[in-house]
Amino acid sequence: MVLNLLKTRFTVLLVAFIAVFSANVKAQDVYQQYRQGWLKKAEDYKPRLSETVKQPVSLVRLEKDKAAFQGWKAVNTDSVGKLYNTSFKTQSGVVADFGEHLTGYFSFTIKALKGTSDAPVRIRFTFGEVPSELSVPFDPYPGTISRAWLQDETVTVTEIPGTITIPRRLACRYVKMELLGASPYFDFQIANIEFKATTSVLNKPPLLAPGTSSLIADIDRVGLNTLKECMQTVYEDGPKRDRRLWIGDLYLESLANLYSFQNNDLTKRCFYLLAGLSGDDGVLISNVFETPEPHAQVGNRLLDYCFLYNVALKEYVAATDDKQTGLDLWPVAKKQLDMIRKYAGADGMMDYVKAGKEWWVFFDWKDGLDRQACLQGLSIYALNQTYALAKQLGKEDEVSDVPALARKLKNAAYKNLYDKQTGLFVSGTNKQISYGSQAWMVLSGVASKPEAQIALKALATAKDAVHPGAPYMFHYYVAALIESGLKNEAKEAVQTYWGGMIKKGADTFWEVYDPNDELKSPYNFYPVNSYCHAWSCTPVYFIRKYPEIFQR
C-alpha cells in the first residue's frame, strides 16, 4: 500500500514536471525537429560523384611573359612520354599539364629504372590552377588566410615500385614535380601520373543556337567547366578554396544549373543542408561544411546571403514546380524576413549602419563600397521574391504584411537615394555612386525602366564610380542591364569582362578579376585566390536564359 501510494505520487510529480519542461523547450524543440528532418533530406539527396581518370596531355615549361596572365605562361615542350621514359633525377621541376581544370585525386606510379631502391624518395608536388601558382614562391607566405590552402604536398615514398595517391583532394590543371631526395645508388622513373576527377554533373547541357559567336560559345564553355568543377557533393564556392557551400554561391550556381546541367537534386540538397544547419533562432548561417559531419561556420552570419536564400528558393520552385521542397522550407524563408522587419525604420529606410555593426554585410569583395543602397535594394527584392514564393505555395496569408513593407522601402529608396539631377542612385552619407548601388536599385524596381537605363548608362562617365570588385557583383550588374532592357550593353559587358578572362587563358572563371590588376587578391597573395570560382559561372545562366541576347 505504502509502496503504491509512493508510486502514484511520484507519477503525478513526474507528469507535472514533464508538462512544465515541455512548455519551456517546445519552441526550440520543434525547430530542432525540423532541422533534423532537413538534415536527413540533405543526406538523402547527396549525389554519388562520377569519377573519370584523366591523363596529362603534355609537359610544359613555365616562362616569364609580360603579355601573359599574371606574367607567366605555360609552353608545351614534350609529350608526357618523356616524363615516363626518362630518369626522374634528370627532370626535377618538370611540369605536366592535364589540359583542363580538374578536381579530385592525384596518383603517381614510381618504378626503379636501374638498380634496386635502397632509400626513400622525396618529391614535392605543387598543383596549380594557373601557371603563376607554380612559378611564384609560396614561402615566406604573405597571405592573410591559411597558408595550407596552397596546394604543395611533399611525399616520402618508402616502397618502390608503388602507386601513391595523395590523400588531399586537389584542384588544378598543372602539376609540378620536384625531387627533394633520392639515393645516389639507384635510378627511377615516374612511370605514370593520373588524376581521378570528380563531379556530380551527370547531364550534358543543351547545345547553344547555331549562330552563337565563338566568343560567347567560349564563355559558355568555360562557365560550364567552372560550374561542373564546383558541383561536387554540394555547390562549392571553389574546389581549391574554400571548398564549401556558401549561400551566395549557391544562388548563382543554382541559377546556372537550371539552364544547363539540371541536377536539381543537388540544389535541393543544398537548400536542406543550409536549413538543417541554421541557428536555434532559425536564422541561416552563411556557409556550411559537409565533413567530418555536416556543420555550419557558427557565428558567420551574412545578412545579404540570408535574403538570397529566399530568392534562390523562389527561383528553384518557380522553375521546377517542386512545391514540396518549397513547403518544407517555407518556415526558413519566412524566418529570414524578420531581419528586414527588424532593420526597416519608420521612414522606410533600412538601418544599414546598425545592420553593419551586427552583421557581415557583404555584396562584393570591394573595400570602401557603401552598402546602404545595395542593402535597401536587396531587401525590397527579397521581400517581393519571398512573397512570390508564398503565392506559389499558397502561403500569402502568413506574410500578408510584406507587399506593403516592400512598397514602403521602395518609396523611401526612391525618395532618399535617387539623384534626379544626375540620374544616378547614391549610397551613404557621402552619396557614393557605385555599380552595386545602381544594380540593386534597378533589380529591386526602385528605378523605372527609363530611369534604370539612364542610371546604368551614366555609370560609364560618372566620376569616382565604385566598380565591381569581383565577378560576383558583376553578375548583378549584368542582371540589371538585362532587367532594364539594355540588351546590347549586357552582351557587351559579358563579352568584355568574362571574355577578358577567356583572352587571358582562363580554363575556369576566377574568384577575383580586375582587368587592370591581375595580381589583385583579397588575401594579400594572388596564388591563394581561387581560379575556379562558382560565383563567376553565371554567363552560363545569362547566355542560356536569354538566347535572344547572347545566342544570335
Added chain:
Amino acid sequence: MVLNLLKTRFTVLLVAFIAVFSANVKAQDVYQQYRQGWLKKAEDYKPRLSETVKQPVSLVRLEKDKAAFQGWKAVNTDSVGKLYNTSFKTQSGVVADFGEHLTGYFSFTIKALKGTSDAPVRIRFTFGEVPSELSVPFDPYPGTISRAWLQDETVTVTEIPGTITIPRRLACRYVKMELLGASPYFDFQIANIEFKATTSVLNKPPLLAPGTSSLIADIDRVGLNTLKECMQTVYEDGPKRDRRLWIGDLYLESLANLYSFQNNDLTKRCFYLLAGLSGDDGVLISNVFETPEPHAQVGNRLLDYCFLYNVALKEYVAATDDKQTGLDLWPVAKKQLDMIRKYAGADGMMDYVKAGKEWWVFFDWKDGLDRQACLQGLSIYALNQTYALAKQLGKEDEVSDVPALARKLKNAAYKNLYDKQTGLFVSGTNKQISYGSQAWMVLSGVASKPEAQIALKALATAKDAVHPGAPYMFHYYVAALIESGLKNEAKEAVQTYWGGMIKKGADTFWEVYDPNDELKSPYNFYPVNSYCHAWSCTPVYFIRKYPEIFQR
C-alpha cells in the same frame, strides 16, 4: 589414319624437344625451385607484430649544451597536458618526448578550440631519435645518401576534428610540431598524440644476476631496447635507416636474440629469406627488402657477409638443435665456401686485392682500414665454422677439403701477417696495424692464446693503430678479448665504449660512435645516422653469454 599418324609424329617431336629443353635449364631450375621453397618458408615464419599504443611523457625544450651529446639536450618543461589544453597556435615548435625509442606509426588528433575550422591546417612534424635531429636544419642537405631518410613530414589537415596517422613508419623518441599554416579566424588544439609501437619481440629476457653492476645493467637494458626496436618482420639494421635485413646485422642480432628474446622463428625467417633471394649462381646478396614483395638489392654483394651467413647459421643450429633448418639451407652455406676457394692462393693467402676489386669487402665503416688480415681471418673462421655445421648435419663428406684448406690459410696467415717482434699482426703492403686485424687473427685461431693476449694488449700503445670505426667492428674486438681470455679487458671495453653511449644519454645504441667525434657520419651529415642500430646491440650477447665476466 592420316590424322593419327600426324598426332604420333607430333608427340614424338614434343617429347624430344622437352628432353633437350629440360637438360639445358635443369641446373638453374633446381636452384629456382629451392629458392621458391625457401621464400615460402620465410613467409610461413613471418611474425605478427605486437602493437602497443604509447603516450608522450612530457614536453621538452631543446637547449644548446656543449656537455650534451652532439651539443644538444632535451630539458623537461611541461606536462603533455599543456600541449593538449592550449591553443596550438601559441605552441608552434613544441617538442614532445615519448621517454623511449619507438618504432611504428604516429597519430595526432586535432580539434577546434574556438570558432569553426574554415581552412586547412599545415603542420610539419619532425621525428628524432636524438635531440640533434630536431635542432640541426635539414636543408640545404649536405648528406651523401637520400635526404628522404630524414623524418620530417608536412601534413595538410583538411577536416577538423580529425585523427590523422602519418602513413610512413617512423622511429623516434621525440617529435617536434611546427605550425606552417592556419586560418586566423579559428583556433585549435592538438588534443592527443600517440605512437603505435611495433616489434616482433614477444618474450621477456631472463633477469640478470643479482650482483650485476648498474652500468652493465644499463648497457644490457639499452642493448635489449636496440634489439627489440630492430626486430620487426625481419631483423632490421636500423628502424629509422636502412630498415632492412643485412647479413652482418642478422648475425649479431641472432646471437643477441639467442640469449635474450629467443624469437628463433624470426632468425629462421631471415635465413630463409636471404637464401630465397640469393643470386642464380647461389651466392648470397648482402641485403634484402620485404616490400612491396621480397627482393634483394641486386648487385650488392658483400664478401664478408656471405661468410658470416654460414657462421650465423652454425651458431643457430648449435644453439637450437634445429637440424631441419640447417639441412634445408646447407646448399647455401656450402655454396658460399666457393668464394674462399676461389680467392685462396697456392701460398695459402687470400687474394684480397682481386677480391676487393670484384666485391665490396666491408668489415667496418672505416676509411683506410687495410682489409687483408680481416679477410684472411674471417675466411679461416668461416671455413672452420662451416665445417662444424657440416658435422652437426652429418655433411662432412660434402666439404672434406675444408679442414686442410683452413689449416693452409691459417699457417700462411701466421707466416705472412704475424710480426714476432712487436707481437702484432699486420695487414697489407704497408703492414698496417689495426684493431680489426688483431681481432680476426685471434678469432680465427691464427694467434695462440698467449699471442692473442699480447697482440690485443699491444694495441693500446701501438702507434697509428687503426681503431674501430663503428660498434660493429667493436663487437669483434670484444669477442677477441673474450676468446683470448682477457676477461677484465673485455668487460672494460664494453663498459667504456657502450657505457660511453649510456653516459651520453643513449636510449638505444648508435650505428656510429667515435668517443672523440660525436658528429662523425659515414654519410657526411650526422642527423641521417641511425641512432638505433642492430649491430650495436651485442653487449646483450656478451653480458648474457658470459655472466662470469659481466654479471659479477
